[in-house]
Amino acid sequence: MWVKVLATADDSLKLRELGPADAAEYYALVQRNAAHLTMLGDYHDEVASNATDVAYRLAQRTEISVRFGVYLQERLVGRVDLIPVEPPRYGLGYWLSEEVTGRGYATAAVAALLRYAGEELGATDVFAGVTRGNVRSEALLQRLGFEVVADFDSYRRFHHSLSHP
Numbered sequence: 458m459w460v461k462v463l464a465t466a467d468d469s470l471k472l473r474e475l476g477p478a479d480a481a482e483y484y485a486l487v488q489r490n491a492a493h494l495t496m497l498g499d500y501h502d503e504v505a506s507n508a509t510d511v512a513y514r515l516a517q518r519t520e521i522s523v524r525f526g527v528y529l530q531e532r533l534v535g536r537v538d539l540i541p542v543e544p545p546r547y548g549l550g551y552w553l554s555e556e557v558t559g560r561g562y563a564t565a566a567v568a569a570l571l572r573y574a575g576e577e578l579g580a581t582d583v584f585a586g587v588t589r590g591n592v593r594s595e596a597l598l599q600r601l602g603f604e605v606v607a608d609f610d611s612y613r614r615f616h617h618s619l620s621h622p
């Protein structure tokens with residue numbers, strides 16, 4: 458089956474659409490990162506999912522490619538997602554395995570996803586919600602030109618416009 462692959466600004470880093478064949482590797486990565494993903498990132502449900510749930514979700518076909526594994530030299534190290542809440546407006550999700558953080562890989566991965574969203578899906582707006590205190594996630598969004606559009610008690614909402622004048 459044809460699988461969507463997106464290049465990033467870093468030749469060693471690619472995004473590849475996740476499917477059922479990736480379930481075991483993805484599940485293992487999530488479990489290894491359980492503490493990292495639940496400390497500030499809102500990934501409690503993902504960490505609580507068992508291998509069968511993960512395989513079932515990855516087997517659900519989507520009309521457009523919206524869920525991607527982040528691959529560093531062909532090794533799965535994270536995940537980025539576009540959430541088609543109300544196309545052409547999308548939500549954004551992203552995480553990176555703890556041992557490869559701090560090197561710009563998540564920024565490069567999300568930048569590639571945004572380029573794809575704008576150029577191939579015709580996305581006009583991308584939103585992300587960040588739990589208060591998740592300064593690394595806020596820094597990532599600010600590097601990519603996102604702005605805060607709403608402040609709630611527990612999280613902040615960020616927005617990035619992809620519309621071209």
Ligand SMILES: CC(C)(COP(=O)(O)OP(=O)(O)OC[C@H]1O[C@@H](n2cnc3c(N)ncnc32)[C@H](O)[C@@H]1OP(=O)(O)O)[C@@H](O)C(=O)NCCC(=O)NCCS
Pocket residue numbers: 493494497498499551552553554557558559560561562563564565585586587588591593594597600
């Ligand atoms: C949020 C998360 C993805 C951010 O990861 P990150 O490693 O900080 O982000 P990046 O991979 O873009 O790396 C940025 C770091 O690399 C550095 N860097 C090096 N080269 C870089 C480059 N070319 N471009 C950007 N940053 C670069 C930056 O200065 C920054 O360093 P700092 O943390 O010392 O300031 C990660 O912390 C994570 O997975 N957290 C758990 C899940 C989560 O919270 N997800 C978000 C939910 S809203």
